[in-house]
Amino acid sequence: MSSSPRTTDAALDPAVLAAVRAAIDPERVVALTSRLIAEPTLSGDELGGQVLAAELFAGAGLSVETFDADLDTLTAHPAYSAEVARERIVGVLGRTGAGADRAAGGGHLLIDGHIDVVPAGDASDWTSPPFAPVVRDGRLYGRGACDMKGGMAAAIHALEAIAAAGLELAGTCTLSSVMGEEDGGSGTLASLLHGIEADACIIPEPTELSVVPAAAGALSWRLTIRGRAAHGCLREEGVSAIELFPHLQRAVLALERERNTGEVDPLFAWLERPFAICGGRIAGGDWPSSEADWVTWEGRYGVAPGEDLDEARGAFETAIAEACADHPWLAEHPATLTWWGGQFLPGATDLDDPIVAATTAAVADTGRTPVVRGMPYGCDLGLTLGVGGIPTVVFGPGDIRDAHAVDESVPVDELVVATEVLAATILRRCGW
Numbered sequence: 001m002s003s004s005p006r007t008t009d010a011a012l013d014p015a016v017l018a019a020v021r022a023a024i025d026p027e028r029v030v031a032l033t034s035r036l037i038a039e040p041t042l043s044g045d046e047l048g049g050q051v052l053a054a055e056l057f058a059g060a061g062l063s064v065e066t067f068d069a070d071l072d073t074l075t076a077h078p079a080y081s082a083e084v085a086r087e088r089i090v091g092v093l094g095r096t097g098a099g100a101d102r103a104a105g106g107g108h109l110l111i112d113g114h115i116d117v118v119p120a121g122d123a124s125d126w127t128s129p130p131f132a133p134v135v136r137d138g139r140l141y142g143r144g145a146c147d148m149k150g151g152m153a154a155a156i157h158a159l160e161a162i163a164a165a166g167l168e169l170a171g172t173c174t175l176s177s178v179m180g181e182e183d184g185g186s187g188t189l190a191s192l193l194h195g196i197e198a199d200a201c202i203i204p205e206p207t208e209l210s211v212v213p214a215a216a217g218a219l220s221w222r223l224t225i226r227g228r229a230a231h232g233c234l235r236e237e238g239v240s241a242i243e244l245f246p247h248l249q250r251a252v253l254a255l256e257r258e259r260n261t262g263e264v265d266p267l268f269a270w271l272e273r274p275f276a277i278c279g280g281r282i283a284g285g286d287w288p289s290s291e292a293d294w295v296t297w298e299g300r301y302g303v304a305p306g307e308d309l310d311e312a313r314g315a316f317e318t319a320i321a322e323a324c325a326d327h328p329w330l331a332e333h334p335a336t337l338t339w340w341g342g343q344f345l346p347g348a349t350d351l352d353d354p355i356v357a358a359t360t361a362a363v364a365d366t367g368r369t370p371v372v373r374g375m376p377y378g379c380d381l382g383l384t385l386g387v388g389g390i391p392t393v394v395f396g397p398g399d400i401r402d403a404h405a406v407d408e409s410v411p412v413d414e415l416v417v418a419t420e421v422l423a424a425t426i427l428r429r430c431g432w
Helices: 012-022 026-037 045-058 071-076 146-166 186-194 231-236 241-257 310-326 329-334 356-364 381-386 412-430
Strands: 064-069 091-096 108-114 134-136 139-141 170-178 200-203 211-215 215-228 277-284 293-305 336-344 372-375 392-394 409-411
Touching: 012 146, 012 412, 026 139, 026 146, 026 412, 045 091, 045 146, 045 170, 064 409, 071 186, 091 186, 091 293, 108 146, 108 412, 139 146, 139 412, 146 170, 146 409, 146 412, 170 186, 170 412, 186 381, 200 356, 200 381, 200 412, 211 336, 211 356, 215 241, 215 310, 231 277, 241 277, 241 310, 241 329, 293 310, 310 329, 310 336, 356 392, 356 412, 381 392, 409 412
Parallel strands: 108 170, 108 200, 200 392, 211 372
Antiparallel strands: 064 091, 091 170, 134 139, 139 409, 211 392, 215 293, 215 336, 277 293
């Protein structure tokens, strides 16, 4: 449609926008999302999903590169974390565009999406099978629909629509499919160590179509409480670790209240508890008729952008130590705290960065009033920004409340709008 390159971040010609919108097919983006959902890509079993991602990237006309991470280098990196053992970590990159730099009217945009999903739980709790995608009442259901296969599909179709409108990107757009996001971000870290570069990045996690330049971090912890075993008929001669647990739980909840009161970053003011501490898994005891001599309690610890991680850990450690010192048994037998598993770095891109402006303008192009806010969940923004140095925003279809849930779903109309916004942002950042 244009014989000469257009500079990045310029106002988009209404005719260009109209041509791209005309090329967006709601049935196509639903079909792409459905294909991704139908491939069960549970954490630790993502390789089949990466094969599918490479196929879909190639089908969209992208130049595809598949690589194996160097596991020795990856696992030695200070930002590496994982909860699932993997013998291979495979990355898939799809690229398009003429490759011009910003001085020549181009630019390089990375769209970083993850292929892995969390377990579906008991399939009988679902209205329809979790890996059998179905549209009901304007929503597409299935594990990963919201988190974040809908966002990945929208990015693929955005590039298809740009090509169908007769436009070639002056710069480069790289679409990345990574493993291991749900348990710490090992796939995105692998891509960064592989040498991926960009001027800006979009992560299409669910944001309800809000533009999100700031995301909280999340640190995984394990608390081990020791009691003293005794036969259940003489349980008074033992010490129940189960009965010790509430004392420490109260200390953790008090710390959570303290960390979420007072002055809060305006981007997170829409949330009642932006930096939550969730103790989501507990186990204890070896035998029903014995007094339990151990309990383990595991959870995630929300961390604010800009917060020093060592200081954040220190606050948690101090709260546990003080609670133990205040209890006759725990003072002599203190609980032990371990930092383990997925560790998600917090991060915040400057509000005046061009990627924030470009994505916000692209939302306005759809006739919607842009909403800019922070998100309380951990994601790969902390890696792309904090390790890769790439200004990053999170933007995508769906509500985080539907992620990880039974009957996970995404509104079909948000899939379409997300495709429009991503396409307009790509054109602004990469030129054409």
